[in-house]
Amino acid sequence: xxxxxxxxxxxxxxxxxxxxxxxxxxxxxxxxxxxxxxxxxxxxxxxxxxxxxxxxxxxxxxxxxxxxxxxxxxxxxxxxxxxxxxxxxxxxxxxxxxxxxxxxxxxxxxxxxxxxxxxxxxxxxxxxxxxxxxxxxxxxxxxxxxxxxxxxxxxxxxxxxxxxxxxxxxxxxxxxxxxxxxxxxxxxxxxxxxxxxxxxxxxxxxxxxxxxxxxxxxxxxxxxxxxxxxxxxxxxxxxxxxxxxxxxxxxxxxxxxxxxxxxxxxxxxxxxxxxxxxxxxxxxxxxxxxxxxxxxxxxxxxxxxxxxxxxxxxxxxxxxxxxxxxxxxxxxxxxxxxxxxxxxxxxxxxxxxxxxxxxxxxxxxxxxxxxxxxxxxxxxxxxxxxxxxxxxxxxxxxxxxxxxxxxxxxxxxxxxxxxxxxxxxxxxxxxxxxxxxxxxxxxxxxxxxxxxxx
Amino acid sequence: xxxxxxxxxxxxxxxxxxxxxxxxxxxxxxxxxxxxxxxxxxxxxxxxxxxxxxxxxxxxxxxxxxxxxxxxxxxxxxxxxxxxxxxxxxxxxxxxxxxxxxxxxxxxxxxxxxxxxxxxxxxxxxxxxxxxxxxxxxxxxxxxxxxxxxxxxxxxxxxxxxxxxxxxxxxxxxxxxxxxxxxxxxxxxxxxxxxxxxxxxxxxxxxxxxxxxxxxxxxxxxxxxxxxxxxxxxxxxxxxxxxxxxxxxxxxxxxxxxxxxxxxxxxxxxxxxxxxxxxxxxxxxxxxxxxxxxxxxxxxxxxxxxxxxxxxxxxxxxxxxxxxxxxxxxxxxxxxxxxxxxxxxxxxxxxxxxxxxxxxxxxxxxxxxxxxxxxxxxxxxxxxxxxxxxxxxxxxxxxxxxxxxxxxxxxxxxxxxxxxxxxxxxxxxxxxxxxxxxxxxxxxxxxxxxxxxxxxxxxxxxxxxxxxxxxxxxxxxxxxxxxxxxxxxxxxxxxxxxxxxxxxxxxxxxxxxxxxxxxx
Numbered sequence: 001x002x003x004x005x006x007x008x009x010x011x012x013x014x015x016x017x018x019x020x021x022x023x024x025x026x027x028x029x030x031x032x033x034x035x036x037x038x039x040x041x042x043x044x045x046x047x048x049x050x051x052x053x054x055x056x057x058x059x060x061x062x063x064x065x066x067x068x069x070x071x072x073x074x075x076x077x078x079x080x081x082x083x084x085x086x087x088x089x090x091x092x093x094x095x096x097x098x099x100x101x102x103x104x105x106x107x108x109x110x111x112x113x114x115x116x117x118x119x120x121x122x123x124x125x126x127x128x129x130x131x132x133x134x135x136x137x138x139x140x141x142x143x144x145x146x147x148x149x150x151x152x153x154x155x156x157x158x159x160x161x162x163x164x165x166x167x168x169x170x171x172x173x174x175x176x177x178x179x180x181x182x183x184x185x186x187x188x189x190x191x192x193x194x195x196x197x198x199x200x201x202x203x204x205x206x207x208x209x210x211x212x213x214x215x216x217x218x219x220x221x222x223x224x225x226x227x228x229x230x231x232x233x234x235x236x237x238x239x240x241x242x243x244x245x246x247x248x249x250x251x252x253x254x255x256x257x258x259x260x261x262x263x264x265x266x267x268x269x270x271x272x273x274x275x276x277x278x279x280x281x282x283x284x285x286x287x288x289x290x291x292x293x294x295x296x297x298x299x300x301x302x303x304x305x306x307x308x309x310x311x312x313x314x315x316x317x318x319x320x321x322x323x324x325x326x327x328x329x330x331x332x333x334x335x336x337x338x339x340x341x342x343x344x345x346x347x348x349x350x351x352x353x354x355x356x357x358x359x360x361x362x363x364x365x366x367x368x369x370x371x372x373x374x375x376x377x378x379x380x381x382x383x384x385x386x387x388x389x390x391x392x393x394x395x396x397x398x399x400x401x402x403x404x405x406x407x408x409x410x411x412x413x414x415x416x417x418x419x420x421x422x423x424x425x426x427x428x429x430x431x432x433x434x435x436x437x438x439x440x441x442x443x444x445x446x447x448x449x450x451x452x453x454x
Numbered sequence: 455x456x457x458x459x460x461x462x463x464x465x466x467x468x469x470x471x472x473x474x475x476x477x478x479x480x481x482x483x484x485x486x487x488x489x490x491x492x493x494x495x496x497x498x499x500x501x502x503x504x505x506x507x508x509x510x511x512x513x514x515x516x517x518x519x520x521x522x523x524x525x526x527x528x529x530x531x532x533x534x535x536x537x538x539x540x541x542x543x544x545x546x547x548x549x550x551x552x553x554x555x556x557x558x559x560x561x562x563x564x565x566x567x568x569x570x571x572x573x574x575x576x577x578x579x580x581x582x583x584x585x586x587x588x589x590x591x592x593x594x595x596x597x598x599x600x601x602x603x604x605x606x607x608x609x610x611x612x613x614x615x616x617x618x619x620x621x622x623x624x625x626x627x628x629x630x631x632x633x634x635x636x637x638x639x640x641x642x643x644x645x646x647x648x649x650x651x652x653x654x655x656x657x658x659x660x661x662x663x664x665x666x667x668x669x670x671x672x673x674x675x676x677x678x679x680x681x682x683x684x685x686x687x688x689x690x691x692x693x694x695x696x697x698x699x700x701x702x703x704x705x706x707x708x709x710x711x712x713x714x715x716x717x718x719x720x721x722x723x724x725x726x727x728x729x730x731x732x733x734x735x736x737x738x739x740x741x742x743x744x745x746x747x748x749x750x751x752x753x754x755x756x757x758x759x760x761x762x763x764x765x766x767x768x769x770x771x772x773x774x775x776x777x778x779x780x781x782x783x784x785x786x787x788x789x790x791x792x793x794x795x796x797x798x799x800x801x802x803x804x805x806x807x808x809x810x811x812x813x814x815x816x817x818x819x820x821x822x823x824x825x826x827x828x829x830x831x832x833x834x835x836x837x838x839x840x841x842x843x844x845x846x847x848x849x850x851x852x853x854x855x856x857x858x859x860x861x862x863x864x865x866x867x868x869x870x871x872x873x874x875x876x877x878x879x880x881x882x883x884x885x886x887x888x889x890x891x892x893x894x895x896x897x898x899x900x901x902x903x904x905x906x907x908x909x910x911x912x913x914x915x916x917x918x919x920x921x922x923x924x925x926x927x928x929x930x931x932x933x934x935x936x937x938x939x940x941x942x943x944x945x946x947x948x949x950x951x952x953x954x955x956x957x958x959x960x961x962x963x964x965x966x967x968x969x970x971x972x973x974x
Contacts, residue, residue, distance in 0.1 A: 214841075214842055218842050218849075275839055275841065276834075276838055277830045277831070277837050277838075278837060280823065280827065280830055283816070283818075284816055287819055288812070288813075288815065288816040288817065290812060290813045291807075291815055291816050292816065293774065293795060294771075294805065294807060294813055295795070295828040295881070296772075296795045296829075298796070
């Protein structure tokens with residue numbers, strides 16, 4: 001993944017316990033690390049509680065298929081939230097696109113790939129409509145998308161006659177499909193999935209080497225070599241084990257197509273948000289709209305883009321869902337917006353905008369996914385599952401907010417402190433902490449002239 | 455330095471206050487003695503520990519989180535929170551005013567302190583007392599006026615009225631005049647003197663040394679978390695240079711850099727500029743203004759707050775303020791159109807806002823990302839930002855502008871005001887501007903950093919860039935500019951080469967439009 005490889009400049013050559021924090025993510029994505037730790041804990045917890053059912057090939061394949069569309073939505077949602085908005089309409093947009101695409105394929109007999117393109121175009125049109133109201137009229141996104149939630153849900157049921165429309169078999173590949181079996185069958189596993197895993201490991205190694213080289217060119221200190229090696233070995237092992245699990249399931253199953261779509265989008269959008277001009281502009285507008293505008297950023301265009309992008313992704317999510325359930329129905333996508341928003345906030349985004357990452361949101365979404373799945377495996381009813389998910393959201397964000405107001409490090413800081421307390425006696429002054437607590441020195445803030453503040 | 459052995463009793467004695475944050479000693483054995491009925495100023499550079507000391511005093515940092523004793527009116531006090539310190543009669547007025555814009559003056563004065571019984575507010579009583587309090591601070595506005603309809607100066611007075619309502623004995627003012635123009639500042643200072651006459655002691659924190667000199671009885675200087683000395687203003691013959699020497703621990707040779715290089719030809723010109731207020735169409739904020747800027751020249755703009763200086767600057771900078779009516783912009787002899795901010799940037803304009811936190815920076819961002827943010831295309835191939843170049847460039851600016859930070863990957867919110875301002879300057883220098891408009895470039899930053907900013911401004915001019923500097927501080931305008939325009943009520947009222955300008959002439963042109971001194 002192309003997570004930013006920001007690191008602390010004062011890393012020394014030798015073993016420094018504080019380098020541990022740079023192992024995954026590093027300074028720029030502290031919260032991500034904390035929530036990643038939480039994800040691992042939750043996975044291990046359910047693995048033990050369910051007696052090993054959680055990490056069985058069939059189950060993890062199921063998790064990917066069942067939650068890929070929520071994760072996909074959270075990619076778009078985090079960008080909307082970074083820009084300082086919200087989108088409540090995604091579930092309805094997904095349902096509306098789903099029914100239109102299903103009907104177009106049934107009534108006009110268009111091939112599956114034309115159906116997908118049609119769906120994306122519908123998403124873009126809806127997004128342009130909502131983006132227009134948000135960006136150019138200035139109606140708060142909450143209102144625009146609340147209206148959209150009603151409009152597109154109603155439109156789904158109006159056009160579909162509140163009935164279920166089946167989709168053709170070849171369309172279902174994007175929702176239920178797997179990587180095909182190729183090569184020698186003697187391996188007993190899905191060869192493509194294993195190859196994919198190996199490819200990812202090679203990419204990880206390559207990125208690590210490139211990252212180190214980049215930091216050297218920048219004149220910044222790279223992480224100690226052992227950190228790099230440990231990071232590559234651990235991540236590589238995780239990828240290979242996962243690949244093996246996906247590859248070794250029931251014959252005919254392997255890594256799902258929807259999972260591949262998701263991975264491609266995560267990589268692409270991580271790059272977009274971190275490394276491109278539009279990505280920077282989204283953070284700039286969300287962080288301080290006035291300052292961004294005075295730096296030449298066209299905030300209207302940015303707002304239009306994030307809203308439109310969200311609806312395109314919602315349409316894609318809707319189509320994947322329809323493909324998986326082999327039919328489009330009137331209740332598709334109900335409540336998706338809430339799952340996506342929850343994933344984004346668990347993943348460390350700020351309600352006021354300006355803060356959040358694609359990777360964090362995906363991890364946040366996975367926390368919810370594993371939680372729901374694990375509870376379902378244990379036969380916990382959906383009523384209790386909802387209560388537990390609600391509490392997890394509240395507690396995760398609550399801990400974060402509490403720590404911020406106390407000037408303490410976020411979840412991540414607590415985790416590292418636990419990790420390091422043994423060896424450094426817990427006194428290692430977390431420099432990020434101290435700087436936050438130290439008063440900024442009485443810099444006078446100037447009041448904005450009432451006129452200009454508009 | 456020993457305080458002259460006056461006989462007045464002390465109202466406050468802070469003894470050996472030490473306050474530590476993890477890894478940082480913010481206050482180290484600081485002592486502060488305030489005599490009853492005096493105005494006591496605390497001076498120090500940003501980050502010296504002034505605000506921390508006041509937070510200890512007012513209970514923001516409760517008893518137990520610091521070492522040392524606070525003796526107030528002869529008793530050792532141990533405040534757990536602000537409520538307790540206010541009950542004792544210590545009221546702090548922060549630089550960010552704690553008023554609620556949508557509520558009325560009365561509602562704000564009695565917020566959290568409403569007169570009445572059993573949760574029901576007696577508004578008649580509140581109104582009556584509010585009128586009384588407003589009279590005491592010299593404010594004749596209707597107490598029903600919403601705060602948002604008052605200027606910053608009047609809001610400050612409401613804050614003081616609020617403090618008076620709490621039966622204040624010791625008033626702490628943190629940068630009370632930072633956002634005020636000279637008239638309002640003077641009014642406020644007079645009021646503080648008036649309160650002193652009624653036996654209310656004040657502690658004032660300010661960067662405006664002339665004001666401190668004017669109204670203080672004593673000055674305590676804090677440097678690097680230690681109390682350095684306490685000066686008796688009348689007895690010791692204290693002047694600004696003396697204070698600065700204490701604050702920085704050295705004599706600042708010349709506060710203003712030398713002017714080097716000659717101004718070149720006129721390259722930027724505004725003709726007959728007219729701008730309307732964005733909300734009220736009848737109100738003209740800029741009227742028929744014309745001016746020129748030469749290469750390598752620093753052009754000062756003097757005017758009181760609300761005169762239209764910022765409005766003029768922002769309306770030129772891509773029409774980012776108000777409704778543009780008419781006017782022409784010429785650059786290098788050709789007329790150009792600056793309809794959006796990005797057009798203005800492309801034409802080589804840069805605008806450093808007077809309000810760096812609200813309009814100048816994204817405080818959530820890192821230093822390196824902030825520095826390149828106004829011209830990302832310069833380090834991008836296609837749509838992809840080159841982060842290696844980004845790091846290298848921001849590193850260069852960190853060195854050349856001496857931005858004090860361990861790394862350019864730190865967040866800008868961790869920097870002091872002066873260093874934030876350097877980041878903003880770097881951000882605009884990175885756009886390779888021909889004309890830099892600097893709006894109050896040294897507002898709210900300490901003396902040492904100010905001198906560095908002046909040097910940067912003169913260096914830029916020496917490189918042949920045109921600079922427009924808007925400032926409320928006349929000494930700074932006189933010290934840095936080559937030529938000064940004055941603005942009054944949206945009109946340019948005078949133009950003076952700096953040799954012919956002096957504070958009195960400028961002030962006259964800043965306060966009336968009748969003056970038309972031909973000064974060419």
